[in-house]
Amino acid sequence: MANHIKSEQDILDKLNIKALNAMQEEAVPVIQDTTNTILLSPTGTGKTLAFSLPLLRILNPNSEDIQALIIVPSRELAIQIEQVIRAMGSGYKVNAVYGGRPMSKDKIEIKHNPAILIGTPGRILDHFEADRFSKKSIKTLILDEFDKSLEDGFEDEMKAIIGFLPHINKRILTSATQGVKVPGFVRLDKPTTINYLRQKVVSNLKIKTVISPEQNKLRTLLQLVEHIGNQQGIIFCNLRDSIDVVSNFLKRNKISHSCFSGGMEQKDRERALITFRNGTSQVLLATDLAARGIDIPEMHYIIHYELPRHEEEFIHRNGRTARMNAEGTAYILKWKDQLLPEFIKNVKGININTKAPHKPQYWETLFISGGRKDKISKGDIAGLFFKQGGISKEELGTIELKQDCVFVAIPLTKADALVKKLNNSRLKKKKVRITRL
DSSP states (O other): OOOOOHHHHHHHHHHHHHOHHHHHHHHHHHHHHSEEEEEEOOTSSSSSHHHHHHHHSSSSSOOOOOOEEEOOHHHHHHHHHHHHHTTTTOSEEEEEOOOOHHEEEEEESSOOOSSSEEHHHHHHHHHHHHHOOOOOOOOOOOOOOOOHHHHTTTTHHHHHHTOOOOTEEEEEEEEEOOOOOOOGGGGGSSOOEOOOOOOOOOEEEEEEEEEESSSSSSSHHHHHHHHHHOOOOOEEOOHHHHHHEEEEEHEEEEOOOEEEEEESHHOOOHHHHHHHHTTTOOOEEEGGGGGGGGOOOOBSSSESOOOOSSHHHHHHHTTTBBBBTTTTEEEEEEETOOOOTTSSOSSOOOOOOOOOOOOOOOOOEEEOOOOGGGTHHHHHHIIIIIISSOOOOOOOOOOEEEESOOEEEEEGGHHHHHHHHHHHHEEEEEEEEEOOO
């Protein structure tokens, strides 16, 4: 039986959120009381919380079956939603399943049915077709970033999944894009639409052009990064091959960075985001896969190293900075003879001859070979680093606890000594390996 949280305020406290924003205030009661809802709101405005709060209220604490299914277009979004709902501390079991990791892991995690199952279409359909759990109690269907799933060619899988679900009595579709046609197989009868895309949000986004004198823009990119200084940002490329070229160049010039693209193994993509979130990497070098649906903090800037091909990509990339009320800058890096696409208008050029003061990399990430399944907690990790590692509170950075491992940020200058001191330590009953990532 779920250990119910008493109030919405308890959940917000757990998430360190002072109050719901206007979109969430409007969406929560509508989603709770309406059969079919479409929620349209920009990236980064908190749609996950907007549908999760009412979802927790309508679940039956006495049921041992899966009651809600959340379908998402990417593995990163599945992991992100799982983390948010877990952090809400409702006592309901939640699991994410997705391609790119062993099926055996999924089977272990969903052996005891979660109340909420999150996943990518292909992997969910695999579980449905193998009949790994009962579908009769799945009454709520959430299609998060549904336009992206349709765009990425998941229509057949989604159609098949919904065909397995005759008892759905609540549908919630979310998107950050206007005017996407909902296919008939979703059976979205007379939906209530909450549209915050129409809101004229006062954007604090500055868009600036940086001119490269040469067709090869790498030298100008380095100048720009050095001009911006030590703030974290994303450099967007269109192609995986470009990421390899830029990555090798940044490595030679000692700019700490992580790479993120669809061609990478899921494990490597997750680690790239972890090292970026905890400050080990200054820059995330990414394809448009990182423009939406991944869990990273608000960015100070983004750089269009390669120009986006479509306006939608331009909007989503820019949406990674200057979100909510924060300020941010999108830099467009163009060769002097290159024409800008029509959708990029009225942008000012800037001079990048000055360098910001440079601070050396401070954080490094350590990997620990035990996790949640070994009953290891963040407190256990902190205790190990304080007592046996001898570091201070300020020297312990972000701890990311996973099912079977942990990632910890510590000062780069102490990394080797801590590995030497702590490798093969015991945490709970497990002897763990500790290495630099």
